[in-house]
Amino acid sequence: MASSGVKVDEETVNTYKAMKLRKVNYRYVMMGIEADGFIKVVLAKERNVNQSQEEEFNDFLQSLPQDIGRYCIIDLTIPQKNGAQKDIMFLITWCPSGAPTKSHIMYTTSKKALTDKIREGMTEIQANDLSDLVYSEFLERGCK
DSSP: OOOOOOOHHHHHHHHHHHHHHHHOEEEEEEEEOTTSEEEEEEEEOOOOOOOHHHHHHHHHHHHHHHHSSSSEEEEEEOOOTSSOEEEEEEEEEEOOOTSSSSHHHHHHHHHHHHHHHOOTTTTHHHHGGGGOOHHHHHEEEEHH
């Protein structure tokens, strides 16, 4: 796939690393391709101790724009078959059907630039509609 020329902002890489190493307590981070050609964090939401993980997931869904693409990292604690709890980070490429074709093209062709910088250990998901992002399916994908 051809490269779009988009680059990943260093602060975006640092945010991902801080999330991965648990230096920050974010439930999710949303990134966008900015006019300057860099993928930058546009929203970082801390975990809310007054909400269940599923409620936070639903808040995440509500924050997704319907008119433009986004890359998102969501960090979920998922019960494993052996009874343990495991933190799993998901990388979501969000290209809603209501977004212009240019947005779809930019987010599709720029994903490699992002995954080259921040992919380690994440489960990748492509979503074009909210029906592609179902909490129980995330739990299922993360359960081993």
